[in-house]
Amino acid sequence: MKKIFFICLILSGIFYFNFPYSPFNSLPPYQGGIKGGWLPVANAQEPIKIYLNEGVGKAKLGIKDSEAIKLLKMKPVKSGRDTEYEGQIVYFNLFGTKDKDNNYPLEIYSDANRKIFSFIINSPLFVTQEGISVNSDEQALVKVYGKILKKNKAGGIYIKYSTGSKKGTDFYVKDKKVAQIIVRSY
Numbered sequence: 001m002k003k004i005f006f007i008c009l010i011l012s013g014i015f016y017f018n019f020p021y022s023p024f025n026s027l028p029p030y031q032g033g034i035k036g037g038w039l040p041v042a043n044a045q046e047p048i049k050i051y052l053n054e055g056v057g058k059a060k061l062g063i064k065d066s067e068a069i070k071l072l073k074m075k076p077v078k079s080g081r082d083t084e085y086e087g088q089i090v091y092f093n094l095f096g097t098k099d100k101d102n103n104y105p106l107e108i109y110s111d112a113n114r115k116i117f118s119f120i121i122n123s124p125l126f127v128t129q130e131g132i133s134v135n136s137d138e139q140a141l142v143k144v145y146g147k148i149l150k151k152n153k154a155g156g157i158y159i160k161y162s163t164g165s166k167k168g169t170d171f172y173v174k175d176k177k178v179a180q181i182i183v184r185s186y
Contacts, residue, residue, distance in 0.1 A: 047127040048072075050181060053164040056106065056119045056126060061167065061185045065093055065110040077104070088112065096123065103180075121181040128181075138176045 048057050055061050059068035069076065076093040083089055089112040096105035105123030110116045127133040130144045141161060142149065154160035154172060158179065161171040172180040 047125050047133070050119075050121060050126050050128045050133075050169075050183060052128060052169045053167050053183065055116075055183055056121065059108075059116070059119070061117065061119075061183065062115055064114045065091060065108055065116055066114065068108060068116055069093065074106075076108075099123075117185045119183040121183075126181070132171070132178065132181075134178055134181060136178045138173045138178070141171055141173070141178055 050056055051060075053061075055068075056072065058071040063071075072095075074095050076095050077097070078094040079092065081089060081091050091110045091112075091114055093108040093110075094104040095107070098104055099122065101122075103122035105121070105125055107118075107120040107122070108116055109118040109120070122134060124133040124135045128144075132141055132144055138159070145161070145163060148163050149161045149171075150163075152160045152162065157174055159173040161173065163169045167185045168183075170182040170184065171178050172182070
Protein backbone atom coordinates (compact mmCIF):
# COMPACT_ATOMS: atom_id res chain seq x y z
CA MET A 1 0.00 0.00 0.00
CA LYS A 2 2.85 2.41 0.85
CA LYS A 3 4.53 1.72 -2.53
CA ILE A 4 1.35 2.58 -4.41
CA PHE A 5 0.97 5.79 -2.39
CA PHE A 6 4.55 6.90 -3.16
CA ILE A 7 4.22 6.03 -6.85
CA CYS A 8 1.01 8.08 -7.05
CA LEU A 9 2.70 10.92 -5.18
CA ILE A 10 5.66 10.92 -7.56
CA LEU A 11 3.44 10.73 -10.64
CA SER A 12 1.22 13.55 -9.39
CA GLY A 13 4.35 15.70 -8.94
CA ILE A 14 5.52 14.92 -12.46
CA PHE A 15 2.12 15.77 -13.94
CA TYR A 16 1.80 18.87 -11.77
CA PHE A 17 5.14 20.28 -12.87
CA ASN A 18 4.63 19.36 -16.54
CA PHE A 19 0.94 20.16 -16.84
CA PRO A 20 0.35 23.11 -19.23
CA TYR A 21 -1.53 25.11 -16.59
CA SER A 22 0.85 24.44 -13.73
CA PRO A 23 1.95 27.59 -11.85
CA PHE A 24 5.52 26.33 -12.27
CA ASN A 25 5.34 26.91 -16.03
CA SER A 26 5.58 30.65 -15.41
CA LEU A 27 9.04 30.37 -13.82
CA PRO A 28 11.82 32.05 -15.82
CA PRO A 29 13.85 29.83 -18.16
CA TYR A 30 17.32 28.73 -17.07
CA GLN A 31 20.47 28.05 -19.06
CA GLY A 32 23.25 25.84 -17.83
CA GLY A 33 23.67 22.87 -15.57
CA ILE A 34 22.53 21.68 -12.20
CA LYS A 35 24.31 22.30 -8.86
CA GLY A 36 23.87 26.07 -8.81
CA GLY A 37 25.29 26.63 -12.27
CA TRP A 38 22.11 27.87 -13.82
CA LEU A 39 22.19 31.27 -15.41
CA PRO A 40 18.84 32.95 -14.86
CA VAL A 41 17.41 34.71 -17.85
CA ALA A 42 14.28 36.59 -16.83
CA ASN A 43 13.07 36.66 -20.40
CA ALA A 44 14.63 35.37 -23.60
CA GLN A 45 14.34 38.93 -24.99
CA GLU A 46 16.14 40.43 -21.98
CA PRO A 47 19.71 39.16 -21.76
CA ILE A 48 22.09 40.33 -19.06
CA LYS A 49 23.66 43.68 -19.98
CA ILE A 50 27.38 44.25 -20.47
CA TYR A 51 28.41 47.83 -19.67
CA LEU A 52 31.52 48.87 -21.61
CA ASN A 53 34.53 49.54 -19.35
CA GLU A 54 32.32 49.04 -16.23
CA GLY A 55 30.91 45.56 -15.65
CA VAL A 56 28.11 43.07 -16.15
CA GLY A 57 24.56 43.69 -14.94
CA LYS A 58 24.73 45.52 -11.61
CA ALA A 59 28.20 44.12 -10.86
CA LYS A 60 31.00 46.56 -11.58
CA LEU A 61 34.79 46.43 -11.73
CA GLY A 62 36.41 47.13 -8.36
CA ILE A 63 33.64 45.79 -6.12
CA LYS A 64 34.09 42.67 -3.97
CA ASP A 65 33.35 39.41 -5.75
CA SER A 66 30.91 38.31 -3.01
CA GLU A 67 28.90 41.50 -3.62
CA ALA A 68 28.92 40.87 -7.39
CA ILE A 69 27.54 37.36 -6.89
CA LYS A 70 24.65 38.81 -4.87
CA LEU A 71 24.01 41.58 -7.41
CA LEU A 72 24.02 39.16 -10.34
CA LYS A 73 21.77 36.72 -8.45
CA MET A 74 23.81 33.81 -9.77
CA LYS A 75 25.66 31.09 -7.93
CA PRO A 76 29.08 30.05 -9.25
CA VAL A 77 29.57 26.41 -10.20
CA LYS A 78 33.24 26.67 -9.36
CA SER A 79 35.24 29.08 -7.19
CA GLY A 80 38.81 29.07 -6.08
CA ARG A 81 42.16 30.68 -5.59
CA ASP A 82 44.96 30.65 -8.14
CA THR A 83 48.55 31.44 -7.14
CA GLU A 84 49.94 30.82 -10.63
CA TYR A 85 48.70 34.13 -12.04
CA GLU A 86 51.97 35.94 -12.79
CA GLY A 87 53.08 35.50 -9.17
CA GLN A 88 49.93 37.08 -7.73
CA ILE A 89 46.98 35.62 -5.85
CA VAL A 90 43.83 35.66 -7.93
CA TYR A 91 40.35 34.44 -7.00
CA PHE A 92 37.95 33.14 -9.62
CA ASN A 93 34.21 32.47 -9.82
CA LEU A 94 32.89 30.51 -12.80
CA PHE A 95 29.22 30.48 -13.79
CA GLY A 96 27.11 28.16 -15.93
CA THR A 97 28.03 25.03 -17.86
CA LYS A 98 31.23 24.78 -19.91
CA ASP A 99 30.81 24.95 -23.67
CA LYS A 100 32.50 22.69 -26.23
CA ASP A 101 35.70 24.78 -25.93
CA ASN A 102 35.76 24.40 -22.10
CA ASN A 103 34.72 28.03 -21.52
CA TYR A 104 32.21 29.02 -18.87
CA PRO A 105 29.51 31.54 -19.93
CA LEU A 106 30.77 34.02 -17.32
CA GLU A 107 34.06 34.13 -15.41
CA ILE A 108 34.83 36.69 -12.72
CA TYR A 109 38.40 37.27 -11.51
CA SER A 110 39.37 39.27 -8.44
CA ASP A 111 42.62 40.28 -6.73
CA ALA A 112 44.01 39.32 -3.30
CA ASN A 113 41.57 41.80 -1.70
CA ARG A 114 38.69 40.08 -3.57
CA LYS A 115 38.09 43.18 -5.72
CA ILE A 116 37.02 42.36 -9.28
CA PHE A 117 39.44 43.22 -12.06
CA SER A 118 37.94 41.14 -14.89
CA PHE A 119 34.66 39.80 -16.27
CA ILE A 120 35.16 37.27 -19.06
CA ILE A 121 32.07 36.65 -21.16
CA ASN A 122 31.86 33.58 -23.41
CA SER A 123 28.11 33.41 -24.06
CA PRO A 124 25.53 35.29 -26.13
CA LEU A 125 23.37 35.45 -22.96
CA PHE A 126 25.27 38.66 -22.17
CA VAL A 127 24.82 41.64 -24.50
CA THR A 128 26.15 45.20 -24.61
CA GLN A 129 23.71 48.09 -24.52
CA GLU A 130 24.23 48.41 -28.27
CA GLY A 131 23.38 44.75 -28.93
CA ILE A 132 26.85 43.20 -29.38
CA SER A 133 27.44 39.76 -27.86
CA VAL A 134 29.50 36.63 -28.36
CA ASN A 135 28.69 35.38 -31.91
CA SER A 136 27.99 38.92 -33.22
CA ASP A 137 29.52 39.68 -36.62
CA GLU A 138 32.81 41.61 -36.69
CA GLN A 139 31.18 44.01 -39.14
CA ALA A 140 28.39 44.82 -36.63
CA LEU A 141 30.98 45.36 -33.87
CA VAL A 142 32.94 47.83 -36.01
CA LYS A 143 29.76 49.59 -37.15
CA VAL A 144 28.54 50.10 -33.58
CA TYR A 145 31.84 51.00 -31.88
CA GLY A 146 34.06 51.96 -34.82
CA LYS A 147 35.08 55.40 -33.54
CA ILE A 148 36.17 54.17 -30.09
CA LEU A 149 37.72 50.81 -31.06
CA LYS A 150 41.44 50.16 -31.27
CA LYS A 151 42.28 47.16 -33.46
CA ASN A 152 45.19 44.86 -32.57
CA LYS A 153 46.23 41.46 -33.79
CA ALA A 154 46.16 38.99 -30.87
CA GLY A 155 48.31 36.10 -31.99
CA GLY A 156 47.63 34.38 -35.29
CA ILE A 157 44.03 33.40 -34.63
CA TYR A 158 42.27 36.36 -32.99
CA ILE A 159 41.79 40.02 -33.77
CA LYS A 160 41.43 42.11 -30.63
CA TYR A 161 39.31 45.25 -30.59
CA SER A 162 39.58 47.38 -27.44
CA THR A 163 37.81 50.34 -25.89
CA GLY A 164 39.27 52.40 -23.09
CA SER A 165 42.81 52.04 -21.82
CA LYS A 166 43.66 50.65 -18.37
CA LYS A 167 39.96 50.22 -17.68
CA GLY A 168 38.32 48.91 -20.82
CA THR A 169 36.50 46.27 -22.81
CA ASP A 170 38.16 43.85 -25.22
CA PHE A 171 36.35 42.04 -28.03
CA TYR A 172 38.20 39.00 -29.38
CA VAL A 173 37.15 38.14 -32.93
CA LYS A 174 37.77 34.79 -34.62
CA ASP A 175 36.53 33.92 -38.11
CA LYS A 176 34.73 37.30 -38.32
CA LYS A 177 32.63 36.58 -35.20
CA VAL A 178 33.02 37.91 -31.64
CA ALA A 179 34.39 34.91 -29.70
CA GLN A 180 34.90 36.50 -26.28
CA ILE A 181 34.30 39.80 -24.46
CA ILE A 182 36.41 40.93 -21.52
CA VAL A 183 35.52 43.87 -19.28
CA ARG A 184 38.71 44.59 -17.37
CA SER A 185 40.77 46.89 -15.24
CA TYR A 186 44.50 46.17 -15.60
